[in-house]
Amino acid sequence: MSRTFLVAAVGLCAACASSSPSNSDPTTHLTFADTRGFPAQKLDGLVFGAARWDERHDEVFGVDLVRSADVLPIAVTVRLRGAGQDEARAWLNPERMGAELVLADGTTLSALPARAVAARVAERHGERVEKRALATGLLSPRGEEGWLYFDLAGHDDLEVEDACVEHSVDGRTRRLLLDQSLVTFDVTLDGREQSFCVGIGR
Amino acid sequence: MRHHLIPLLLLASACSAPRDHAEMRVDLEHAQELVAKRELANAAKLLERSLGPDAGHAADRGAELQRFHAAVLLVRTHVSAAFGAPFLPSARTPTGAAWNLDAKEPAPAPSPVAHCVAALRWVESARRWYVDVRAADGADREDLLPAALDGVAPRDALAYVQLAALACHARLRFEDRVEEILAGMDVLGELDRCDALLASTRVEDGLRPWIYYGVFEHWAPSDEPRAFKFAVRALETAAQARTFGAREQERLARWIQHDSRFAFRCPTCETLADPVLFSCSVCRRPTLEFEPGPRETAK
Numbered sequence: 015m016s017r018t019f020l021v022a023a024v025g026l027c028a029a030c031a032s033s034s035p036s037n038s039d040p041t042t043h044l045t046f047a048d049t050r051g052f053p054a055q056k057l058d059g060l061v062f063g064a065a066r067w068d069e070r071h072d073e074v075f076g077v078d079l080v081r082s083a084d085v086l087p088i089a090v091t092v093r094l095r096g097a098g099q100d101e102a103r104a105w106l107n108p109e110r111m112g113a114e115l116v117l118a119d120g121t122t123l124s125a126l127p128a129r130a131v132a133a134r135v136a137e138r139h140g141e142r143v144e145k146r147a148l149a150t151g152l153l154s155p156r157g158e159e160g161w162l163y164f165d166l167a168g169h170d171d172l173e174v175e176d177a178c179v180e181h182s183v184d185g186r187t188r189r190l191l192l193d194q195s196l197v198t199f200d201v202t203l204d205g206r207e208q209s210f211c212v213g214i215g216r
Numbered sequence: 217m218r219h220h221l222i223p224l225l226l227l228a229s230a231c232s233a234p235r236d237h238a239e240m241r242v243d244l245e246h247a248q249e250l251v252a253k254r255e256l257a258n259a260a261k262l263l264e265r266s267l268g269p270d271a272g273h274a275a276d277r278g279a280e281l282q283r284f285h286a287a288v289l290l291v292r293t294h295v296s297a298a299f300g301a302p303f304l305p306s307a308r309t310p311t312g313a314a315w316n317l318d319a320k321e322p323a324p325a326p327s328p329v330a331h332c333v334a335a336l337r338w339v340e341s342a343r344r345w346y347v348d349v350r351a352a353d354g355a356d357r358e359d360l361l362p363a364a365l366d367g368v369a370p371r372d373a374l375a376y377v378q379l380a381a382l383a384c385h386a387r388l389r390f391e392d393r394v395e396e397i398l399a400g401m402d403v404l405g406e407l408d409r410c411d412a413l414l415a416s417t418r419v420e421d422g423l424r425p426w427i428y429y430g431v432f433e434h435w436a437p438s439d440e441p442r443a444f445k446f447a448v449r450a451l452e453t454a455a456q457a458r459t460f461g462a463r464e465q466e467r468l469a470r471w472i473q474h475d476s477r478f479a480f481r482c483p484t485c486e487t488l489a490d491p492v493l494f495s496c497s498v499c500r501r502p503t504l505e506f507e508p509g510p511r512e513t514a515k
Contacts, residue, residue, distance in 0.1 A: 195333065196329070
């Protein structure tokens with residue numbers, strides 16, 4: 015049985031047919047970009063978004079939310095930018111926008127309402143958590159940074175160390191960098207819901 | 217491979233370290249079979265276990281080659297899931313409401329985005345490990361790789377990986393990343409060469425509209441007649457694969473009908489291009505052969 019026939023029979027696998035180099039080989043003159051991670055800010059149509067992890071977030075909230083509340087806090091900015099920004103009507107509601115944090119191995123964490131996070135810490139810290147949460151309202155060209163809180167509770171297999179999440183799977187540990195992870199959520203723009211995703215900077 | 221053997225395989229993979237070439241070859245073969253049968257979760261699990269915790273330190277050239285192909289197969293597994301049959305769960309409920317703390321927990325919906333992110337993680341591994349396998353290109357690989365892989369030049373496999381990355385970034389709407397990838401792939405600038413590359417690298421049907429769409433967005437600002445061909449091909453492949461985004465589909469249709477400076481007409485009967493038809497409604501000439509003309513005359 016020829017090799018070619020075997021390949022066809024299995025019906026699988028990358029580029030099995032074109033193994034012999036020739037002048038017509040379409041891969042001869044390719045160079046390969048290094049596109050590691052995701053940009054931590056993005057303009058998608060009229061919606062501009064940015065996200066960042068702050069390793070000193072305990073100075074913002076007065077408490078380490080990872081250790082004390084089982085929450086991964088990410089600072090997020092969403093605003094309108096570009097031609098038509100003043101006419102467009104975009105609505106953001108953190109309690110309805112289905113925000114998720116997608117770790118580099120595809121593990122997803124859901125966002126928690128600020129009040130639920132506040133209930134996990136002392137009252138004086140909880141007030142800051144609610145006050146600094148991403149705000150509900152119409153987006154404008156001058157949107158302010160607010161925080162989303164991603165729930166680590168129930169994920170005993172996850173351990174956060176600075177900008178890295180260690181994920182234990184089947185006795186092995188995956189080291190997942192936050193800059194290779196995504197924040198995703200929905201924005202309602204001119205009455206239509208559209209998904210938005212952005213990488214996480216520092 | 218029968219279903220009941222899969223747990224045994226996984227167990228064997230977990231227990232044997234370091235793995236020798238023969239064991240890894242068997243795992244690659246089984247993983248391929250699982251991908252072919254669309255048992256994608258099992259394929260991903262088997263491959264990750266086979267790579268093991270010390271995957272960054274392959275023992276020799278042969279192991280490097282096997283490690284590279286395992287990463288490529290993991291890319292293929294996750295993009296097959298992202299653009300076809302996702303299995304990684306979303307944190308959202310099926311209705312998109314992730315916040316109703318009082319509601320009973322519904323079954324999580326699968327997340328194509330999660331698979332795109334996971335695929336891109338393995339894209340990086342494949343790129344990193346590819347450097348190490350160039351020297352193994354001409355080696356006798358029959359003892360290292362299963363039959364379906366031993367005819368694959370690592371460079372062709374890497375081209376597949378790059379196309380998968382392009383599709384994922386287009387799906388996630390990271391246009392800058394798409395541009396960076398396209399900058400190194402001139403071959404994608406011509407539709408017939410792009411078609412040939414997608415065919416030779418066995419790109420899955422579900423990825424194709426996203427790749428053509430990414431190339432369309434690249435050309436649309438500077439070369440509209442060229443962009444038109446990629447727009448038509450994206451819509452054609454989208455109709456077959458049904459993995460394309462509604463927003464992107466609308467963008468292409470609107471561009472053909474309104475936003476392009478040109479009106480694209482059938483050269484035989486001058487019928488205008490219709491984004492939902494792939495051949496002339498009058499004379500059946502393929503839409504890809506339509507020619508650009510002034511928009512004004514179309515009104």
